[in-house]
Amino acid sequence: MSSKKELRIGMVGYGFMGRTHSNAYRRVGNFFPELEYQPILKAICGRNQERTQAFADQWGYESIETDWKKLIARDDIDAVDICTPNNMHAEIAIAAAEAGKMVLCEKPLARTVAEAQPMVDAIEKAGVPNTVYFNYRRLPSVTLAKQLIDAGKLGRIFHYRANFLQDWTISPELPQGGEGLWRLDNAAAGSGVTGDLLAHCIDTAMWLNGGIKDVSAMTETFIKERVHTGTGEKQEVTIDDACMFHCHFDNGSLGLFESTRYARGHKALYTFEINGEHASIKWNLHDLNRLEYFDHRDESQERGWRSIHVTDSDHPYMDKWWVPGLSIGYEHSFVHQIADFLKALGEGKPCSPTFKEAQETQKVCEAVLESAKAKSWKDTGVNW
Amino acid sequence: MSSKKELRIGMVGYGFMGRTHSNAYRRVGNFFPELEYQPILKAICGRNQERTQAFADQWGYESIETDWKKLIARDDIDAVDICTPNNMHAEIAIAAAEAGKMVLCEKPLARTVAEAQPMVDAIEKAGVPNTVYFNYRRLPSVTLAKQLIDAGKLGRIFHYRANFLQDWTISPELPQGGEGLWRLDNAAAGSGVTGDLLAHCIDTAMWLNGGIKDVSAMTETFIKERVHTGTGEKQEVTIDDACMFHCHFDNGSLGLFESTRYARGHKALYTFEINGEHASIKWNLHDLNRLEYFDHRDESQERGWRSIHVTDSDHPYMDKWWVPGLSIGYEHSFVHQIADFLKALGEGKPCSPTFKEAQETQKVCEAVLESAKAKSWKDTGVNW
Amino acid sequence: MSSKKELRIGMVGYGFMGRTHSNAYRRVGNFFPELEYQPILKAICGRNQERTQAFADQWGYESIETDWKKLIARDDIDAVDICTPNNMHAEIAIAAAEAGKMVLCEKPLARTVAEAQPMVDAIEKAGVPNTVYFNYRRLPSVTLAKQLIDAGKLGRIFHYRANFLQDWTISPELPQGGEGLWRLDNAAAGSGVTGDLLAHCIDTAMWLNGGIKDVSAMTETFIKERVHTGTGEKQEVTIDDACMFHCHFDNGSLGLFESTRYARGHKALYTFEINGEHASIKWNLHDLNRLEYFDHRDESQERGWRSIHVTDSDHPYMDKWWVPGLSIGYEHSFVHQIADFLKALGEGKPCSPTFKEAQETQKVCEAVLESAKAKSWKDTGVNW
Amino acid sequence: MSSKKELRIGMVGYGFMGRTHSNAYRRVGNFFPELEYQPILKAICGRNQERTQAFADQWGYESIETDWKKLIARDDIDAVDICTPNNMHAEIAIAAAEAGKMVLCEKPLARTVAEAQPMVDAIEKAGVPNTVYFNYRRLPSVTLAKQLIDAGKLGRIFHYRANFLQDWTISPELPQGGEGLWRLDNAAAGSGVTGDLLAHCIDTAMWLNGGIKDVSAMTETFIKERVHTGTGEKQEVTIDDACMFHCHFDNGSLGLFESTRYARGHKALYTFEINGEHASIKWNLHDLNRLEYFDHRDESQERGWRSIHVTDSDHPYMDKWWVPGLSIGYEHSFVHQIADFLKALGEGKPCSPTFKEAQETQKVCEAVLESAKAKSWKDTGVNW
Known part of the structure; x- marks a missing residue:
């Protein structure tokens, strides 16, 4: 070595x-x-x-x-x-x-x-x-989606939809602030589900489908007060418990996004789906070794959503791991990001998403929160 | 007889x-x-x-x-x-x-x-x-959802989401108007997916979760011109090809709705999900004999989404049909509605949804279309 | 008319x-x-x-x-x-x-x-x-399987497996004999799950994959005595509660069959799967509008089991019913059989399965029961 | 440290x-x-x-x-x-x-x-x-199955079925012997799918459901000759390409097992299902973070197979990893086995399965191969 x-x-x-x-x-x-x-x-x-x-x-x-x-x-x-x-x-x-x-x-x-x-x-x-x-970009299933899209398999894109559903803050007894719970404290987190969960959805969406132009959003805080761990007092909750928005992408397709921590039964269910003229793709984080793919060019009687178990050696990153059929997990996405960073370093290239690209995602998050507050559409100013 | x-x-x-x-x-x-x-x-x-x-x-x-x-x-x-x-x-x-x-x-x-x-x-x-x-209310799986909700199984409701996805109008060669295609002609149909598909989603939603108070919507017409069967000429398409909106229900929960005829891979995929404090429900029309149910009160290690095959004799309407495990289809929903109408007739009672109730759904549809046009929130004026 | x-x-x-x-x-x-x-x-x-x-x-x-x-x-x-x-x-x-x-x-x-x-x-x-x-042959999904096989899509066949799982006789309190329960009475039924359930599996199997040559079977009667409805007395149960066998088909492929009324959680779960050199097929009765199809000739990165929703107008029998995406049910299989019988009548042709063909299925059932009793392989004598 | x-x-x-x-x-x-x-x-x-x-x-x-x-x-x-x-x-x-x-x-x-x-x-x-x-015992989902069974949730067991399906040896061009391919060479491997795949199924089965008493098996070698990497010559293939057997467990339940490398569409699909009087369990390796569980004691209208995403901190081993909803992979089973070995070492206890226990699995494998060869039932001599 x-x-x-x-x-x-x-x-x-x-x-x-x-x-x-x-x-x-x-x-x-x-x-x-x-x-x-x-x-x-x-x-x-x-x-x-x-x-x-x-x-x-x-x-x-x-x-x-x-x-x-x-x-x-x-x-x-x-x-x-x-x-x-x-x-x-x-x-x-x-x-x-x-x-x-x-x-x-x-x-x-x-x-x-x-x-x-x-x-x-x-x-x-x-x-x-x-x-x-x-x-999440670096999960093999998500990178495979990127490859299929970049290869033009889907044709013109009509729809992109994503949600990120959790259920861990439903109890009013849960405090805000402090270790492990700073995500409920607006001062520490900056927002609730928007920055925590939707930021992931937006990054993936723009990576797969290009820039988001304008948004119309709604947010809600279901539990209005929680004890703050720092003060021991009940305080107003100022994060967004739930956020949903629709939007236009630069390519003319429509986006629909939702995130919440109040969707009973879903632990960390990040899902996305993209519908194109010729083909569509679906994905969810709970079954992260799979990608669902529908290709309208299949013979008509035999068309169906294909459940691709993304564990073959010709799938992204999978030549590094085990043999076909053997799953990897959540943490592997980080290993892949580090590997890509190190590789880019060796080649003197940037490793996406850079700070500059992440700032574009930030702009969408902010436009979403502003739109919800103003109850009106907002341009994002994104330059993807 | x-x-x-x-x-x-x-x-x-x-x-x-x-x-x-x-x-x-x-x-x-x-x-x-x-x-x-x-x-x-x-x-x-x-x-x-x-x-x-x-x-x-x-x-x-x-x-x-x-x-x-x-x-x-x-x-x-x-x-x-x-x-x-x-x-x-x-x-x-x-x-x-x-x-x-x-x-x-x-x-x-x-x-x-x-x-x-x-x-x-x-x-x-x-x-x-x-x-x-x-x-669709009268599918046993949907009626079972109603019974579970009415029995209080879900507790306080946080989220309702529904979509109705089709893909039959993607081809620009498809004409508008005339037999079988009047649904693409605004003069005959009054709207596109909103009246055709979202009307179903809205009716089910208000039946299950109460009135919709206000809406914020977006619509799109992807194919701008189609030959009209009546005239043989290319004419502007004035229906909505896709429509999505978020909303508030009277009970404080949030709604998210989407409908389109441009979701490649989905023929008639009407789905809904409702998330409550204690339990959640999911359903889709392509697998209409099933209802997915998650109950947080199950012992923690054994909790999971239950796939209920709604074919037992104690499930709604199912004592009339076959034996457990044997499916029914789409058309049975109409048989059930007629049966309920005839039963109500015998009892001198109204058969829901009446014209009066359907008008409330109409109000939501209209508020949705107006909101999309005005790019702003609209009150529905619904009295459910 | x-x-x-x-x-x-x-x-x-x-x-x-x-x-x-x-x-x-x-x-x-x-x-x-x-x-x-x-x-x-x-x-x-x-x-x-x-x-x-x-x-x-x-x-x-x-x-x-x-x-x-x-x-x-x-x-x-x-x-x-x-x-x-x-x-x-x-x-x-x-x-x-x-x-x-x-x-x-x-x-x-x-x-x-x-x-x-x-x-x-x-x-x-x-x-x-x-x-x-x-x-069950006449369900559109099963007939589609037949068409794919007959078109040579699967290539050389290696495996056929089927089971028919129910759970309605687990309670020892259930009596045998009499209306609705004659299926538990050997005198009336001739056998238990073998004639009732496996007969279906065997008919489908030979229709799809050709004759069954020899079998090696095991049966079990879990509940040894039940009250007989006719006599009111506890009597020995002489039907087979469960039966499983492996076999050789004439085409060299291997078969594996199982049936039971003691599979808790399954109401009428008839399933089959057939694995060929190039493609495979899976099916189950609880989701009878679907056929699962895997084609190894798909591009390697995009291969996956396709979930075909068999509701398009070019699917078998489906031009007679509704529109794509709208399901049919169990009873439609009988409508199709009668339609085929009437059509064959008009054409002066036989309507399969005839008595003669059903006798071949009977031979397999009998070989299975004899094999289980003798604890040895049995030739079926089938001439398919 | x-x-x-x-x-x-x-x-x-x-x-x-x-x-x-x-x-x-x-x-x-x-x-x-x-x-x-x-x-x-x-x-x-x-x-x-x-x-x-x-x-x-x-x-x-x-x-x-x-x-x-x-x-x-x-x-x-x-x-x-x-x-x-x-x-x-x-x-x-x-x-x-x-x-x-x-x-x-x-x-x-x-x-x-x-x-x-x-x-x-x-x-x-x-x-x-x-x-x-x-x-595979040490996958959290499989260990959870063990816990549910040991807690008596299933009651009397009627059925155990397992299969292990692969498709990587279908091509006749694949050689036998040598690195990566010694599994096709009987001299190196001792058997084909029986020792490689069924051994896993048998170990899990006896761990979950007790000893296997006797077996009746069938094996097949579909491709009769392959080039041997060592000699470069075409040689007879002497491993079993496929193996299936039924059996009795000591507890009176029936077992059905199958393994093959000729099941097109399945990469490493190890599955098992166990049916008890009160509840049933299903599992598969392609979706290893899930366990399917059906409990007949649920209220009758709400019964369904529960898809448990085994990623909560109170699930076996999962307090060591991430947060609820975030998956782990195949390799984690080995980490758990080493952890259990080290823990047992510290406590001076054996770490199951020991050599002695693994020899019992060996006995079943051998009885299976002998039964297939002799075309008759074989006692296993297992003492579990």
Whole structure:
């Protein structure tokens, strides 16, 4: 392995996303041995020293920091990976870029377009490699959808629809804020389901189907007050519990999006469907090894939705894993994103979605929230 | 059978709906032998004498008419069944009601709220039994959904979503207007997918989940011009090819609706889902013997969406048919509606949906079309 | 309708099968108006006069008989339809044939090969049109399977597997014998699941895949004693509650069959699958409007099981019913069989499966039961 | 991490199974940090030095060996993991046990019962911890099935059915023997689908449902000759391409098993279903995050097969991974088996299935092959 170039990672945040990213760094070399770069888990940074150390022990980080500014200041760190709550993304990313570090940031890029813009500016000014973890693109089934679309299989597109349904916040007893629950706290998260879930749907949609031009949205907060973990007091809930919108894509197709955490029976059911003149595609995250495909060019008596088990060696990324029929899981999407980042690094190319691209998704999220508030259509200003 | 009371039917129109209604009248006595009333196929009315006679022969109508006014004038007709294109509903229904006939009308009630209002008025003034064929309510799986909701199984409702997806008008070569294609002609149909498909979704939705208060909609006409069968000329297409809207229900839940005839791969995929605090329900027309049900009160490790094969004798209407596991089809929904109409007749009760109820659905359709045109929210004025 | 030839039906038995056959006779003219022959429900025969009359009233039979010999003796009967328990099939069929009547017999043909042989002989000697109600062949999805196989789509066949799973006899409290329960009484039925359920599987299998050469079987009776409705006493249960066998087809492929009434959760789950060199087919009765089809010749990345919703007008029989996407049900298989019988009658051709063909299925059933008893392989002697 | 006890692994074989085991060793510490033991990848052994070194580099083995006897002789190896073709299992396992090493052996235990017996004897004599990789038990969905059964949810069991369907050997051009294809060579594999695929089915079945008493089987070799990679000559194929059998379990239930590599459309479709008096369970490997469960005690109108997405934190093993709704994959079953082995090691307990238990599965496999050859029932001699 001596011929490998090291990419020394400093990660900020050791929550759920810290685990998924750490796992990706640790596995990528086993499954993508051809990569020139190999990640080294140099340091993990968190505010609680004891827990940060425990995380370092569990995942094999060489050292810990409790102040992210010190992490960024270290000479032995090449890339900063940001896994904090959303409200910390901007400050860390800008400082890291200014220090000449590569930056890998968990999605959404920031809480608002305004907050994200200096991040994009700093990254571009520094000219550092960067990426944002819209990881679902890298599931083999989703990448296969991209390939089918890019090959022109669907023809003119008429419809794109997506939803992301969860049910974990239905109980009014659930508090807001604090560890694991900052997603319910608008100050930390910037929004509710829009930034958390719809951002994924929007990123995938624009990747597959091009820019979203304008939107008309509705949001709702079903549970109006929750105890805040920070204060122990009941406080107004200011996130969106549910959000739905319709829109026009630049290519003339219509979009319909919905997200909620109040859809009883659905844990993390991200689905999308795209209807074209010749063919259609359906996908859902609960059955992520499958892609449903309908091709109208099949002989008429034999037409039907094909349930493709995306586990053959000629399916995207699948030559790296097992044998046909054997499934992979959620975490593999992160391994693939890291692999693509390392490959792009070796080739001197950008790794999509970059900060700049993620900012376009941010614009749609913001237009959606504004539209819902104003009860009117909004242009997104997206340039995809 | 001499103890049965006869209900002498005069039907106007012998197209697709004429067949479904005729079949229902012919079968209801075999499967609901307990009914006091039995329908007698007295007369069928159509403009083309030869084809009307052929239809009469095929379905066992005793006589034919080629002028619906004559049909209505006949003393030996108790009830008029209207299966014409939408633009004929009002005139016929009003005349029939004024002649003291019962009226059974295919949906949608009319092309517009304004057109429908005198129909409702005439029916109410005449005090005649009446019903509108929103037949999908009467599928056992859909009626089971209603029973579960009415029994309070779902608790507070958060979400209702429905779509009705077809793909039969994608080809630009398809003409508009004329027999079988009047649904593409705004003058005959009054609207495109909104009146044809969304009307079904809206009727079911309000039946299951109560009134729809306000809507925000978008429509699209993908193919701008088609040859008109009547003129042989290319003419502007003025129907909505696709329509989607979000809305508030009176009970505080959110609705999301979509309909299109450009969803490649879906022939007549009407689906709905309703998410409650405790339980959720999903349904689709392509698998109409099934109802999907998720109950959060199940033990946590064993929770899952239940695929209920709605073919047991304790399921709605199913004691009338075969044995558990043996499916019924689309046409049975009409048999059930006729059975319910005859039963209600015997009991002196109304058979839902009445003209008055169907007018509420009409109001939602109209608000949807107006909202799409105005690009703004519209109140529906629905009183459910 | 005056140009139609009448086929005057006398039916024996008014149980479950009496209803399915009666419905088929009543509907066939509405949906197959081109047929030269039209059935006339001349007489229904049952032992209980009152209930026979009620059935006649419900289904529109012109007259009743309480002695099937009188029915057969009537000059105004052209065809005898046998819906009795299995132990009555032979005597009635032989007498009917000898009286020159056409014979339509519910499956299985008889209780044993020995009992069936004189039936076949009598039919052949009389030269009367005849058929046996292995109705599942006539579901559009199953007929489509036949067409795909006959078109050579599957190539060399390797495997055929079928099962028929029910769960209605699990309770030990269920009695045997008597109305509705004669299927648990070996004297009336001749066997348990083998004649009742596997007979269907075997008929379909040989129709689709050719003759079955030899079998190795196992049977089981889980509940050893049940109260007999006739005597009121607990008696040994002598039917097979479950039966499974493997076999060789004449074409070299392997078969695997299973049937049981103790598969909790399955009401009437008849399934089959056939695996060929190039393509495979799957089907199940609970979703009878669908056929699953996998074609290895599809482009490798896009291969998947296609779920064909068999409701297009170019699917078998479906031009007679509704529009694409709209389902039909179980009973339609009987309408199709009657339609095919009437068509064959008009053309002077046999309507498969004939008595002679049904006797081949009987041979497999008997070999299966003998194999299970002897715990050894048995040749079937089938000549398909 | 200094407090951990090291378990120094020496692995023999670096094929497909070498990768799955290596991955498991590398990941177990990240996801099961509470374990007292941590595996150290001390040495990998293969005949080809260059490729062995490449594998060592890819997976982080500290050293390589090209002679397994040297590996076993090393003092710095605590446990030997055997990933070779089946014909090498016995010699290596016996030598390792005699050297006092723990032994983890890929399934099937050996080619025959006779070959396996001295392995079991050596292991028992040495008293070393041991396990055999019947990994599918450790999928959360399969372990959940075990828990439901052990909790008595199903009641008396009537039926167990399983099949394992593949389609990768249909082409007659595929050679036998050599790397990746030794599974087609009877000398190396000992049998075809019986040892490769049915062994899994049998292990799961006896784990869930108890011992298999006697069997009646059929095998087939569809392609009679294939080029042997070793000789370059066409040679007779002596493995079983397909195998099916029915059987009795000790608990009185009936079993039906089938395996083939000629089921077009199925890549690795291992399925099982178990039908009990009160409830039933279904599972398949292509959708391994799901378990289907039917409970007859549900209210009658609401009964249906529940599709349990086995990704909640109270599902087996799932507290170690992500959040509800996020899938895991095939390889996780190996991580779980290693975790269970390490846990058992810490507790001084055996880790099932042990060599002794795997020998019982071997007995069923052998009885199956003998039954097929003799065309008669065979007792298995299993003592579960």
